[in-house]
Amino acid sequence: MSKPTIVVVGNGMVGYKFCEKLIARSSAFQIIVFGEEPRRAYDRVHLSEYFAGKTAEDLSMSPADWYAANNIELYLNDPVQEIDRHNKTIHSLKGVTVKYDYLVLATGSSAFVPDVPGINKDGVFVYRTIEDLDLIKAYAANAKSGAVMGGGLLGLEAAKALIDLGIQETHVIEFAPRLMPRQIDTAGSAMLQAKLEQLGLRIHLNKSTASIDGNHKVESLRFNDDTALPTDMLIISAGIRPRDELARLAGLHVGTRGGILVNDFMQTSDETIFAIGECALHEGMIYGLVAPGYEMADVVVNQLAGGEKSFKGFDMSTKLKLIGVDVASFGDAFISEPACRTIVFEDTHKGIYKRINISIDGKLLLGGILIGDAEAYNMLLQTVNNKLALPPNPEDMILGARGGEQSEGAGVMNLPEDALICSCEAVTKGGICDAVNDGACSLDDVKKCTKAGTGCGGCVPMVKDLIAGTLKANGQYVKNVICEHFNYSRQELYDLIKINNIKNYDLALDHFGRGDGCETCKPLVASIMSSLWNDVIVKQDTIQDSNDRFLANIQKGGTYSVVPRIPGGEITPEKLIIIGQVAQKYGLYTKITGGQRIDLFGAHMNDLPEIWEELINAGFESGHAYGKALRTVKSCVGSTWCRFGLHDSVSFAIEIEERYKGIRAPHKLKGGVSGCIRECAEAQGKDFGIIATEKGWNLYICGNGGSKPQHAQLLAADIDDKTLIKYLDRFLMFYIKTADPLTRTATWLNKMEGGMSYLKNVILNDSLGINAQLEEEMQLLVDSFHCEWKEVVNNPELRKRFQHFVNAPAEKDPNVKFEGMRDQIKAAW
Amino acid sequence: MQVVEAIEWTLACYSDDIPENGGACVKLGDEQIAVFNFNRRGEWYATQNLCPHKQQMVLSRGMIGSSGEACEPKVACPFHKKTFSLLSGECLSGEDYQIKTYPIKVEDGKVYIGIV
Numbered sequence: 029m030s031k032p033t034i035v036v037v038g039n040g041m042v043g044y045k046f047c048e049k050l051i052a053r054s055s056a057f058q059i060i061v062f063g064e065e066p067r068r069a070y071d072r073v074h075l076s077e078y079f080a081g082k083t084a085e086d087l088s089m090s091p092a093d094w095y096a097a098n099n100i101e102l103y104l105n106d107p108v109q110e111i112d113r114h115n116k117t118i119h120s121l122k123g124v125t126v127k128y129d130y131l132v133l134a135t136g137s138s139a140f141v142p143d144v145p146g147i148n149k150d151g152v153f154v155y156r157t158i159e160d161l162d163l164i165k166a167y168a169a170n171a172k173s174g175a176v177m178g179g180g181l182l183g184l185e186a187a188k189a190l191i192d193l194g195i196q197e198t199h200v201i202e203f204a205p206r207l208m209p210r211q212i213d214t215a216g217s218a219m220l221q222a223k224l225e226q227l228g229l230r231i232h233l234n235k236s237t238a239s240i241d242g243n244h245k246v247e248s249l250r251f252n253d254d255t256a257l258p259t260d261m262l263i264i265s266a267g268i269r270p271r272d273e274l275a276r277l278a279g280l281h282v283g284t285r286g287g288i289l290v291n292d293f294m295q296t297s298d299e300t301i302f303a304i305g306e307c308a309l310h311e312g313m314i315y316g317l318v319a320p321g322y323e324m325a326d327v328v329v330n331q332l333a334g335g336e337k338s339f340k341g342f343d344m345s346t347k348l349k350l351i352g353v354d355v356a357s358f359g360d361a362f363i364s365e366p367a368c369r370t371i372v373f374e375d376t377h378k379g380i381y382k383r384i385n386i387s388i389d390g391k392l393l394l395g396g397i398l399i400g401d402a403e404a405y406n407m408l409l410q411t412v413n414n415k416l417a418l419p420p421n422p423e424d425m426i427l428g429a430r431g432g433e434q435s436e437g438a439g440v441m442n443l444p445e446d447a448l449i450c451s452c453e454a455v456t457k458g459g460i461c462d463a464v465n466d467g468a469c470s471l472d473d474v475k476k477c478t479k480a481g482t483g484c485g486g487c488v489p490m491v492k493d494l495i496a497g498t499l500k501a502n503g504q505y506v507k508n509v510i511c512e513h514f515n516y517s518r519q520e521l522y523d524l525i526k527i528n529n530i531k532n533y534d535l536a537l538d539h540f541g542r543g544d545g546c547e548t549c550k551p552l553v554a555s556i557m558s559s560l561w562n563d564v565i566v567k568q569d570t571i572q573d574s575n576d577r578f579l580a581n582i583q584k585g586g587t588y589s590v591v592p593r594i595p596g597g598e599i600t601p602e603k604l605i606i607i608g609q610v611a612q613k614y615g616l617y618t619k620i621t622g623g624q625r626i627d628l629f630g631a632h633m634n635d636l637p638e639i640w641e642e643l644i645n646a647g648f649e650s651g652h653a654y655g656k657a658l659r660t661v662k663s664c665v666g667s668t669w670c671r672f673g674l675h676d677s678v679s680f681a682i683e684i685e686e687r688y689k690g691i692r693a694p695h696k697l698k699g700g701v702s703g704c705i706r707e708c709a710e711a712q713g714k715d716f717g718i719i720a721t722e723k724g725w726n727l728y729i730c731g732n733g734g735s736k737p738q739h740a741q742l743l744a745a746d747i748d749d750k751t752l753i754k755y756l757d758r759f760l761m762f763y764i765k766t767a768d769p770l771t772r773t774a775t776w777l778n779k780m781e782g783g784m785s786y787l788k789n790v791i792l793n794d795s796l797g798i799n800a801q802l803e804e805e806m807q808l809l810v811d812s813f814h815c816e817w818k819e820v821v822n823n824p825e826l827r828k829r830f831q832h833f834v835n836a837p838a839e840k841d842p843n844v845k846f847e848g849m850r851d852q853i854k855a856a857w
Numbered sequence: 858m859q860v861v862e863a864i865e866w867t868l869a870c871y872s873d874d875i876p877e878n879g880g881a882c883v884k885l886g887d888e889q890i891a892v893f894n895f896n897r898r899g900e901w902y903a904t905q906n907l908c909p910h911k912q913q914m915v916l917s918r919g920m921i922g923s924s925g926e927a928c929e930p931k932v933a934c935p936f937h938k939k940t941f942s943l944l945s946g947e948c949l950s951g952e953d954y955q956i957k958t959y960p961i962k963v964e965d966g967k968v969y970i971g972i973v
Contacts, residue, residue, distance in 0.1 A: 476951075512924070534878075534897060544897055546922030547933035547940070570879025574918050574935030582935055586915050833884040834874035834892075843889070843914045 031058045032129040037108045039063025042305030042321035043134035044089045051098050054333040059100045064107035076185050079192040111278035135271035137306035146240030151261040155186040171260035173197035178265035179207040186263045188351045199230045211357040216397045219381035223353045270307045283309040292338040294328050302328045319451045347405045354402035359395025359412035382426040406490050414447045441497040452483025464498040511548040514541045518769050522556050533571045552769050558692035559764045562812040564819045575654035584855040589629040591653035596663045596681035597624025606646040617852045623660030632840045637827045640817040649815040658697045661685040666703035673703035674720040690813050694767040712740045715773040724748050732774035758791045761802040864971040872966045882906050882917035891917035902943040903959040903970050908934040
């Protein structure tokens, strides 16, 4: 007997989620999906990231082989044209006819385009699909100014997209007297507007567009108040229209203002046809968010696979980051006095607006709005949804407890068991705590067994708190232990190894650990021993991470890249020529790095010692690009050449790099020195940054580029060279001794109790009384520097380790393949 | 009934070619085989050199160690730290990969690998 067939019309986020949920529950159905767009379902919520560098594939909801792997037939670029309810078949544009037992309409919505004269001119776009984005991108290349019609959530996203595309002048035009009229109030809108205008957006409220003027293409907008705005392009974002045309054609009931009518089980007027997502009209509501769409998908899966779930409406609370500004709205955001009491906090200096609405008796939280700082959102939403009792001073919920005792009643552990924590995947507090009680101890574990936090990720901080809270409640001591082999934190093991004078890994394992070690504890112990004794690391090569073991960075295909040290980024023409010659001789790809070095890629392991030998003979040494160590101290050209430079930043950068080179730390370290406040060395994005002032140097610490950029913070101002190096010694050594493994200085500081003021107290005021010791330990490391490449080059035994085949030393890895690109090589894959 | 398969032993390399508590690669015919000297346990292992995750010929350069109460010996790929049992070849990082393992023996400082 063949399986009943379910045809899904529409391959958007909700249509995809339906398939995912159904196959997880039942294999009793044959699923066939028709999508109008040319690609697999993708994450429309994060569409604007397409302009910020993500590819269409990055945004895809599933790997390319997902549908085939799950026996789902997928027709892309082939919209369903007709439903024949009598014969229970559908016909697609390309002529496919399929019989169905159940039909799921997930046709989504389209942009509402108002009937304004001139709307068909070139340069007018909507913002819905990747194809729309490609059109916008192409047109934006020749545009200097752009406007977005609509100041709602999507409109502001579209405005961000225009900024990301480099449009110099971006306008937002809203018909209502405020931005995001569905989510926030007038005062909140004013705060958001001020923030967005600081970021370069120009916002026009109370503007109704009368016509779009221009010769064939849009050149300006004319408004009802007879004003005009010149613009090179226009994006329409004036709302959505449910895609119900197919349902209409099939005679299904639709709402007077659009939308396919559904009951609580998401059934349309034909009980074998369901509608979910933005095309469905439930109790007079179209839900334009993804979480309720997923909930609807779940309801239908329950109908088909057996289950009793129904759709009871959905909380439309939202929290998002718009162009870097937090915006949140939850519960009943708009209820106002006298139906409730409101507490409002407004800080125009920092651009923060918070409003909470509480019941007249002061017992319950009804809803609210947060602009500029939405950290409290999760907890506030839970308080509304679970009708938690308010603390005696409800203002603490948006201001934080100010002095005195921490107010009782807050905290995730006090939530009821059925509190919904992850709304994307419908996971409750009870579900998460049960998973922890059943043995899931980490965020990854919990994600795997409950799926909580795998959607938008907004609940992850709460999930983490719940894990820690549950473990603690079970009497488990929560400590950052290294791994199953060492039941110590990194700092504890550091002290043990130091006090007991341990110099080899096996000894450390015998004394303080158990089992045979692993890829986590081996490099960690190696790093600690290096920070303590500064021995030649390749003497214990098999406990090093691959890069440290071979003193080079492993790259695609198994070849290595080589980075000689170029202190401060200063290099003579003679040395440049040597690098070129070495690269030519060994067939290497060359690239300038972000830290002012030259990286040579594509070196066979067998060639590494010879490459180093040639570099060393020309006066180079290892740049430690492979180690958790000081990478680079980047510098601007400074006062020797620059007409603005106050001091010689290059000389100082070289001095500092020479001092700290080779020193191993919990993670890599980067520094920068700028010769004036223009900050061309981008020193404030480094672990330590030094900027020249009229009177000396300013020292900044704990900055970070990378995936979570963070500005460095000022540690000391207007200090001289000697003082600066003294402070740096203390700072770096304190970090080396106390940070968790693989923790950059920025994260180390963020986790530090007391934060910057505590750290300042340690380094500047010697509050722990350890500074003399820190300086001494650092000096020991500085004095024991050795070039690791040289150790290998001069030692025939160590050189022997650089063979791909130990039984065929002369032979290189035949699997390594290169192909050409712009006159150089790249790894062939 | 016990099935005895005929193992053909091939000399792969000398035991001091392989670093202690680590691995190196040998070439047998056209095959690349990772050989591990798990000195701490007095054991030797051989697996394919190719990491199935991203098809990289690098397993021999990975760190070895043990996992769990039973101290299952394992190797971690240097690329993305996927770990594999040196006994069964099974991926221990919760994914559906499998690597080949080979019988191995050391006699008189010579390392032999068995091809079934």
